Amino acid sequence: MVELSTEIAGLSIDSPLIAAAGTAGYGTELASVDCLRGLGAVMTKSITLEPRGGNPPMRVVDLEAGMLNAVGLANVGLDAFVTDVAMHVRDLPIPAIPSIAGESINEYEQVAAAMQAMAFVKAVEVNVSCPNTDDGRAFSESPEQLRTLLVDLRRVFKRVGMIVKLPLDFAHPSVAAEVAIESGADALTLINTVPAMSIDVKSRKSRLGRWSGGASGPGIHPLAVRMVADVYRDIAGPAGVPIIGLGGVMRWQDAAEFILAGASAVGLGTALFVDPRRPRKILRGLQKWVRGQGCQSIEELVGAIEPC
Ligand SMILES: Cc1cc2nc3c(=O)[nH]c(=O)nc-3n(C[C@H](O)[C@H](O)[C@H](O)COP(=O)(O)O)c2cc1C
Secondary structure, eight states, X not given: OOBOOEEETTEEESSSEEEOTTSSTTSHHHHHTTOOTTOSEEEEEEEOSSOBOOOOSOOEEEETTEEEEOOOOOBOOHHHIIIIIHHXXXXXXXXXXXXXXXXXXXXXXXXXHHHHHSTTOOEEEEEOOSBOTTTSOBXXXXXXXXXXXXXXXHHHOSSSEEEEEEOOOOSSSOHHHHHHHHTXXXXXXXXXXXXXXXXXXXXXXXXXXXXXXXXXXXXXXXXXXXXXXXXXXXXXXHHTOOEEEESOOOSHHHHHHHHHHTOSEEEESHHHHHOTTHHHHHHHHHHHHHHHTTOSBGGGGTTOOOOO
């Protein structure tokens, strides 16, 4: 047997596959139908200070190459998470990584402090794709605001690993990834959904209940691979900061691409909607691939892409 375990932000996980934020609820639903097998950890949907009902329907539509969503960070809010949900998340058979979000630094701080106070939480993913109430721009869009947010959260997370989740960045090298690492990120998750739109040509309306949303699935996979490869080669690799590659993984080959590009772990989102049992199939494929490459552990293949 080859070794597929890995470490992300101080958290040791038995499988490099992680359920992506917002695509596995709080992990409890997948656990109840025995669909956590093959996964090393599960990210919860992003938790905000106040409960959020989310956007009006349609929130999810299918695309030729994946799906488009505008869920709007629907979640129970911090208080209900702590009192009603956290104990179930704590008892999952694999580690859960809460994802947090907010519209102001103060909101993020309060949610982060509550996570820090729960002993079972070893790492938190910070979703920085939320628009700041002050200027409507996502935190990840402004390097200054991103730095202020993350430096603040770094102070809050004393014993908790800070994973920063970034959207696709066309800049090279990624400014946001540099800022995240300089601000003390223990790991990066790359990438979030890609801003996108789909129009019903009969009604001439957006197919979502709002103007636009975020695309996920196979169509975004090569964009995510490029970003992981660039960030690993230029910033995260030299700094020793692990990456969770995320975006469009449907088959073991997609996961293997992320590993070669420099990811230490691989997220699965849209794939779980298609087939919640996909992780165990992907894991089996990875096992064979690692062995076929003549390696004892998947770690040997992280960033092992050959130069052109
Ligand atoms: C329905 C849906 C809900 C999502 N909710 C969240 C969320 O709450 N927080 C977050 O950081 N990302 C969220 N995402 C983004 C995913 O975690 C992931 O970054 C994205 O879907 C790309 O991965 P995939 O192509 O494997 O789906 C959501 C994605 C989908 C499809």
